[in-house]
Amino acid sequence: MIYSILLTFVGAHDPFNPDGTDGPILSYLGTRSFDKIYLFYNTSEYLSRARDLMKHIRKKHRNTDLEFTEIDVSSPTDYEELFRVMTKKVLQIEKENRDLNPEYFILTDSGTPQMQTCWVLLVASNLFKAHLIQGIPAKFAGGIYRPREINLNFKDFPIVLKPPEIDRLNKILLEEPQLETIQKDNLIGNEKIFITAKLSALQASKYDITVLLLGETGTGKELFAKLIHNNSIRKDKPFVSVNCSAINVQIAESELFGHKKGAFTGALYDKEGFFGAANGGTIFVDEIGDMPRELQPKLLRVLEDGTYIPVGETKERKTDVRVIAATNKDLHNLVKDGKFRRDLFERLNEYTIQLPPLRERRNDIPLLIQYFLNEWNTKYGESKIIQEDLMPFLLSYPWPGNVRELRNAVMHMCAASQTSKITLSSLPYTIVQHFKSIKPPPLPVEIPTGGINLREILNNIEKEYYKRALELANGNKAKAARLIGIEPPAFRKALRDRFKELLQND
Known part of the structure; x- marks a missing residue:
């Protein structure tokens, strides 16, 4: 049955x-x-x-x-x-x-x-x-x-088409192997803009092409690179990560392409270099916008014919690598300023994925917070939780450091909280200072000869604060009330009695 x-x-x-x-x-x-x-x-x-x-x-x-x-x-x-x-x-x-x-x-x-x-x-x-x-x-x-x-199959009923990403989203949500892969790479989020970026990465993994990841610092560019690698035909080969902004300019060529013993002072032995180590697999070149101008032709050569010459050698070496590059800089402007080669930019720009900043997917913040809390609680055998009155601040903070900054904030709050309940007193200093620095808009102080309606002016100012609080709380009235220090019942009553226009979308 x-x-x-x-x-x-x-x-x-x-x-x-x-x-x-x-x-x-x-x-x-x-x-x-x-x-x-x-x-x-x-x-x-x-x-x-x-x-x-x-x-x-x-x-x-x-x-x-x-x-x-x-x-x-x-x-x-x-x-x-x-x-x-x-x-x-x-x-x-x-x-x-x-x-x-x-x-x-x-x-x-x-x-x-x-x-x-x-x-x-x-x-x-x-x-x-x-x-x-x-x-x-x-x-x-x-x-x-x-x-x-209800029969939806009669002749005149319109056809409702699924968004093209839905089938892949279903797999991510419903198929255990896919779900484990996503979680293993720490790519956490359900917002459409983030799901779209993940699906673009999975699409790119099907083909052995160069990928350029664009996004602010802390948006997870290396995690996306690993997602592409782990779902590609190269998944069983090395994944090598190199950060151009962290390499000493004097030895950058040696770091990338290796060197021969005695090639320069301090070269006491042969060194393979990142491209040699990544042979057969994927090399992730982070902060590509910081790559020294003199090294850019050498990277272009690897991309075009898979060859490079280690420092101190004259014979070419072959390498079979897939290059995934990333940057938080505007490469178009760097090209215009002559700081980045146009031919290299065009070669890197085969397939581009824009990674959204955290402020554009605020609905993922509670999910990420819970993920980081679980990480802490598992590691230390604790049961830390975020008190509800703290969430409006975490949701409205702009997170310039994106997911990395959010994780650091959660770790800080867990360490600072002496009980299982994390309260406002555990907020990191930078977040506290951000909200302290927000000043109310200047109020009119001049009174025209004809006089003013002070009650109406104060009412309009109050309405603007109600409106902004609702925006920051994504329409949640209880959270919006707490943001401006009002009890939720009083907040709802004011909306019903005095600010009905703010309820037009309800």
């Missing part, structure tokens, strides 16, 4: 309608049973409804496994946020139950219209295979409640 699973939001008419009759979920469960039911909810009010609903479901379906599933969104009517969070949840559910090979059903009756639309999009795009069920209330069905399956 096929294992059956029902997914449904808990709505305002669950468990019962205002007239006391069964709500949508109990009505549907009066027609059939399921092995497992996931009750989706958004707020504590609907969690309470879900718990009440569970009691009534248990009366008739004692053997059904029930689970509460939170959909943590700032607004239940935000299509983009809902679709992103719901997609992640159903993929996780699919992963948890795939050994059972179940048949999925989705009851679309409960929840906001936006939630119902997202269910349709998830199924219509084949992101999630399930039967969509719509209930026909008794008063519209001859006095008897009737469920029916």
